[in-house]
Amino acid sequence: xxxLTDRKKVVGNKEMTFKEKLYLPAIFGGMWITFKHLFRKxxxxxxxxxxxxFAPVYRGQHVLKRxxxxxxxxxxxxxxxxxxxxxxxxxxxxxxxxxxxxxxREEKYAEMYEINMLRCIFCGLCEEACPKEAIFLTDRLVxxxxxxxxxxxxxxxxxxxxxxxxxxxxxxxxxxxxxx
Amino acid sequence: MNLETIAIILGGLTIGxxxxxxxxxxxxxxxxxxxxxxxxxxxxxxxxxxxxxxxVNIIVYAGAxxxxxxxxxxxxxxxxENEPKSSIMVKLGxxxxxxxxxxxxxxxxxxxxxxxxxxxxxxxxIGLVENLGHxxxxxxxxxxxxxxxxxIAAMVGAVLLxxxxxxxxx
Amino acid sequence: xxxxxxxxxxxxxxxxxxxxxxxxxYATYFERKxxxxxxxxxxxxxxxxxxxxxxxxxxxxxFFKEDFIPEKAxxxxxxxxxxxxxxxxxxxxxxxPWSTAMEFGQSVVELQVADVNIGILFIMGFLSIGVYGIMxxxxxxxxKFALFGAIRASSxxxxxxxxxxxxxxxxxxxxxxxxxxxxxxxxxGFWADxxxxxxxxxxxxxFLVFFVCALAETNRAPFDLPECESELIxxxxxxxxxxxxxxxxxxxxxxxxxxxxxIAVLFFGGFNFPGMDNFEGNTLALLGVGAMFAKTFFFIxxxxxxxxxxxxxxxxxxxxxxxxxxxxxxxxxxLVTGLxxxxxxxxxx
Numbered sequence: 001x002x003x004l005t006d007r008k009k010v011v012g013n014k015e016m017t018f019k020e021k022l023y024l025p026a027i028f029g030g031m032w033i034t035f036k037h038l039f040r041k042x043x044x045x046x047x048x049x050x051x052x053x054f055a056p057v058y059r060g061q062h063v064l065k066r067x068x069x070x071x072x073x074x075x076x077x078x079x080x081x082x083x084x085x086x087x088x089x090x091x092x093x094x095x096x097x098x099x100x101x102x103x104x105r106e107e108k109y110a111e112m113y114e115i116n117m118l119r120c121i122f123c124g125l126c127e128e129a130c131p132k133e134a135i136f137l138t139d140r141l142v143x144x145x146x147x148x149x150x151x152x153x154x155x156x157x158x159x160x161x162x163x164x165x166x167x168x169x170x171x172x173x174x175x176x177x178x179x180x
Numbered sequence: 181m182n183l184e185t186i187a188i189i190l191g192g193l194t195i196g197x198x199x200x201x202x203x204x205x206x207x208x209x210x211x212x213x214x215x216x217x218x219x220x221x222x223x224x225x226x227x228x229x230x231x232x233x234x235x236v237n238i239i240v241y242a243g244a245x246x247x248x249x250x251x252x253x254x255x256x257x258x259x260x261e262n263e264p265k266s267s268i269m270v271k272l273g274x275x276x277x278x279x280x281x282x283x284x285x286x287x288x289x290x291x292x293x294x295x296x297x298x299x300x301x302x303x304x305x306i307g308l309v310e311n312l313g314h315x316x317x318x319x320x321x322x323x324x325x326x327x328x329x330x331x332i333a334a335m336v337g338a339v340l341l342x343x344x345x346x347x348x349x350x
Numbered sequence: 351x352x353x354x355x356x357x358x359x360x361x362x363x364x365x366x367x368x369x370x371x372x373x374x375x376y377a378t379y380f381e382r383k384x385x386x387x388x389x390x391x392x393x394x395x396x397x398x399x400x401x402x403x404x405x406x407x408x409x410x411x412x413f414f415k416e417d418f419i420p421e422k423a424x425x426x427x428x429x430x431x432x433x434x435x436x437x438x439x440x441x442x443x444x445x446x447p448w449s450t451a452m453e454f455g456q457s458v459v460e461l462q463v464a465d466v467n468i469g470i471l472f473i474m475g476f477l478s479i480g481v482y483g484i485m486x487x488x489x490x491x492x493x494k495f496a497l498f499g500a501i502r503a504s505s506x507x508x509x510x511x512x513x514x515x516x517x518x519x520x521x522x523x524x525x526x527x528x529x530x531x532x533x534x535x536x537x538x539g540f541w542a543d544x545x546x547x548x549x550x551x552x553x554x555x556x557f558l559v560f561f562v563c564a565l566a567e568t569n570r571a572p573f574d575l576p577e578c579e580s581e582l583i584x585x586x587x588x589x590x591x592x593x594x595x596x597x598x599x600x601x602x603x604x605x606x607x608x609x610x611x612x613i614a615v616l617f618f619g620g621f622n623f624p625g626m627d628n629f630e631g632n633t634l635a636l637l638g639v640g641a642m643f644a645k646t647f648f649f650i651x652x653x654x655x656x657x658x659x660x661x662x663x664x665x666x667x668x669x670x671x672x673x674x675x676x677x678x679x680x681x682x683x684x685l686v687t688g689l690x691x692x693x694x695x696x697x698x699x
Contacts, residue, residue, distance in 0.1 A: 027660060034388045034659040044392040208489060212427075215482070232528075235471045243478025244508055247485070251504045254489050254497060309468065309528060 056170045059122045059137040062115055063166045064159040067105055072159060073134035076110035080126035080135055088119035089126060106132070113158060117142045117151040136168045187227055194220035211250050218242040232309045358459050363444070366463060370443050374603035375405040377650055381603075384654040412596035420589050424490040431487025432590065432597035438480040439604035445469040446611050447531045449621045449638035453631060461635065462531065469530035470518055473612055474511070477567055480605065481507040484569075484576060487598070488586035499585030502665065503576035506566055509672035510573075514563035516680040517556040520687045521549055521616050534620035539627060550617040555683045557617045559676050564609045566672070569602060571657035578662055610649035611642070618645050 019025060045052050054060075065073050076093035094111035096104045103109075126135050145151065160166045197220055200213040218241045225234035316324050379394065379401065386393030394401035419428055444463035452459045466472055481504050488500025522528055525536045537547045550557045566573040577585030584590075587598045614620055621638030629637055663671070692698065 031655060031659050034655065037390055038387050040390050042386075042390045042392050044386075044390075046392070046395075212486070231466065231468050232471070235468050235475045238475040239471065239478050243475060243481075244511070247478075247481055247504045247508055250485055250489075251501060254485070254501060 054139045058139045059124045061117070061138055061140040061142045062120075062126070062153075062158055063136050063138050063168065064110075064113065064155070065134055065136060065168070066160060066162060066165075069102070070162040071101075071103060071105040072109060073105055073132045074110045074113065075104075075106040075108045075132055075134070076113070077108075077131065079129040079131060083125040083129035084120075085123060085125060086119045086121045088116045088121075090114045090116075110155070113155050115153050115158065117153055118148065136166075136171060138166055138168060139170070140166075183227065187224070190220060190223050190227065194224065207253050208250065211246060211253055214249075215242050215246045218246065232312055354457060358457065359463065362459065362461065363463055366443050366448075367440065370440055370604055370607060371600070373607045373650075374600050375409065377603040377606060378408065378599065379404045380650070381654050381657075384651065385658050388655075388658045409596065412593050415592040417592040417594070420492060422492045423589065424492070427486050427490035428589075429594070431483050431485075431490060431586075432594045432601070433483075434486065435480065435483025435601035436597045436604070438476050438483060439601040439608065442473050442476045442605070442608045443611070445472050445530055446608070446615060447534055447620060448642055449635045452635040461639065465529060465531050468528045470522065470528050470533070470616075473530075473608075474515060474518065477514075478507065478511055480567075480601075483598075483601065484586045487590065488576075491586075491589035493589050495582045495584070496586050496588045499576040499582050499588070503569065503586060506569075506573065506575060506668060506672075509669060510563040510566035510676070513559055513672065513676035513680045514567065516677070516684055517553075517560040517563070518616070520553055520556045520680075520684045523684070523687055523691060524549065524552065530615050530620075534615055534622065537619040537622055539622055540619070540624035547622070548617065548619040553617070553683070553687070555679065556687075557613075559680045559683070560616065561613060562671075562676060564613060565653070565656065566668075568605045568609050568653075570606065570653055572660040572662050573668065574657075574662060575665060575668060606650060606653055607646065610646045610653065613649050614642060614645035620645075 067073055076091050078091060078093075081087075081089040081091060090112070091110045091114070092112040093108055096107050096109055122137065124137050127137055142151075194217060197213050197216040201210045201217060204210050204213060218237060222234040222237045222242075225231070225237060382404070383393040383401075385391075394404040397403040397407045419425055445466055446469075447460075447462040447465070449461040452461060484503040485500045488496040488498075488503070491497075521533065525533045527533065527536075533549075537549055539547055541547065545551070565571075569576050575585075576582075577587060582588070587595055590598060621642040623637065623641040626634060626637070
């Protein structure tokens with residue numbers, strides 16, 4: 001069979017030559033290799049001061065977007081929950097009352113919306129499934145805590161603040177949504 | 181503090197730790213006390229200005245042979261529960277044999293005590309390497325070489341024991 | 351002994367003690383740094399500038415940990431084990447000549463705690479005692495992994511001590527003295543009578559065997575079977591915590607320091623350095639200390655270099671190497687050395 005690479009080595013139990021039996025050339029060769037590593041550039045990033053650059057398509061903690069007038073985009077259709085392979089998303093739908101038009105864009109909205117961050121595999125399928133451009137994954141990391149229930153993120157953590165919008169333009173530039 | 185007091189204290193400690201070897205109940209502890217005894221004996225050698233013998237005693241006995249003893253004892257995992265019970269007759273026999281040996285030692289060493297005390301303060305260096313080597317290879321060359329033959333015999337015996345006989349399969 | 355002499359010796363002892371502990375502490379830091387460099391990392395750099403306060407942080411952490419003794423352990427032996435390990439590691443340093451004598455006004459201070467005429471045997475003796483710390487600690491823990499570690503340590507020590515001793519004998523044959531000071535003085539300078547004076551150039555094979563044995567005697571990789579993590583969790587110090595554990599680690603690094611110093615003394619001329627005849631008095635002594643420490647630190651680095659390069663031996667490979675390779679090699683080497691010495695002294699004429 002033809003090998004895929006040209007780095008194939010045939011392994012055999014052949015008798016070692018005297019030079020190989022001495023082991024010393026091999027040992028010194030190995031030590032020379034490690035010695036060369038002394039002068040290589042190190043790969044460590046000093047984390048809190050220097051942060052590793054994220055890929056523009058990085059998928060981190062989710063955000064529920066609001067539109068330009070500050071209304072929640074999500075209409076609790078449940079497509080994201082259906083699409084989720086890890087079954088991490090739960091929601092309860094509610095009807096918009098009179099006087100709440102400034103809060104929710106559609107007549108139906110999510111009263112409760114939870115993502116279990118321990119279950120979530122950050123695949124981004126919820127984002128793909130969403131017809132209302134409500135849920136997006138961002139480049140923020142999910143912080144670690146000591147308790148399990150603290151990883152179930154409710155609306156208070158997921159919906160972006162009206163005044164502190166979360167930037168998702170990087171993902172939109174790479175995604176297919178730009179063509180629309 | 182003169183040398184004699186040190187010698188007496190050291191001797192007491194040596195005998196004490198030697199007694200602990202047979203008194204202590206756990207075999208591993210016995211071995212450790214035996215190591216301590218060897219150290220005490222080495223200290224006695226140093227007192228007699230025989231540094232070479234002292235350090236060789238530590239290297240060979242404390243450092244190698246007792247390590248092997250300890251090695252075997254740790255593997256055996258001896259304890260008081262599974263110690264074989266010996267009959268009264270055996271105990272009586274042991275007491276008689278030990279007592280006889282003790283008497284013989286006392287009889288033999290009765291006259292030697294005074295000699296040992298003088299060498300302790302002697303300044304000339306019998307135990308130093310050069311003198312020892314000269315003595316071993318001139319005056320005592322025959323016993324030295326004969327004992328080496330003994331060692332070779334022991335080694336051959338060990339190799340023979342270690343080499344399993346080839347099984348003949350028919 | 352006069353009072354002034356006693357005070358001098360006391361100062362030398364205290365300085366040696368402090369230096370040994372300091373070097374051992376910083377060897378732990380340096381080990382982590384070297385490991386990091388070999389693996390293209392940075393290593394500890396948070397405690398103080400470049401992380402130089404890391405050993406203090408480690409030591410402080412060990413001191414404040416719970417001092418735990420297992421219920422079924424032999425209590426006194428459990429405590430005695432690390433004590434012996436540390437004691438032996440620190441004791442060996444006292445026969446090593448660090449440099450020529452220094453003069454302070456009237457008094458002449460030898461930079462060596464004790465110039466015993468059997469110095470090298472003293473070191474061999476204490477090396478062979480060193481295994482008791484490991485064995486007692488491992489057995490007293492009442493843990494099967496600790497026991498395995500202890501047993502491995504003892505058999506390894508006994509096997510490699512022989513080859514090491516034979517290599518030492520070759521050096522002693524060439525020098526004609528067991529005193530470490532005489533061995534160093536014998537290698538005076540660097541070049542004399544058309545050849546190097548250092549023993550490594552006269553006995554390269556003995557040096558190689560001795561170095562391998564030194565690795566095995568200090569339980570350093572690739573001979574760290576008594577404590578190998580992948581098979582025995584922590585080996586003999588599995589049950590140890592707090593400063594007792596710290597003692598074992600410290601003892602390992604101290605004995606690494608002492609072994610490096612012994613290698614420097616036996617094979618690399620100790621405090622001798624090229625062109626030492628141009629200096630004298632205290633300058634020579636200080637430069638000698640510098641040369642001695644430079645060589646010692648180089649060998650500590652080589653110890654670490656080997657640890658982060660070569661994988662651990664299997665136990666049968668270890669025994670095979672010790673008994674069937676190193677001992678015959680060193681015996682033949684000793685025989686050849688003896689013949690050459692006899693020839694040079696004109697026995698065959």
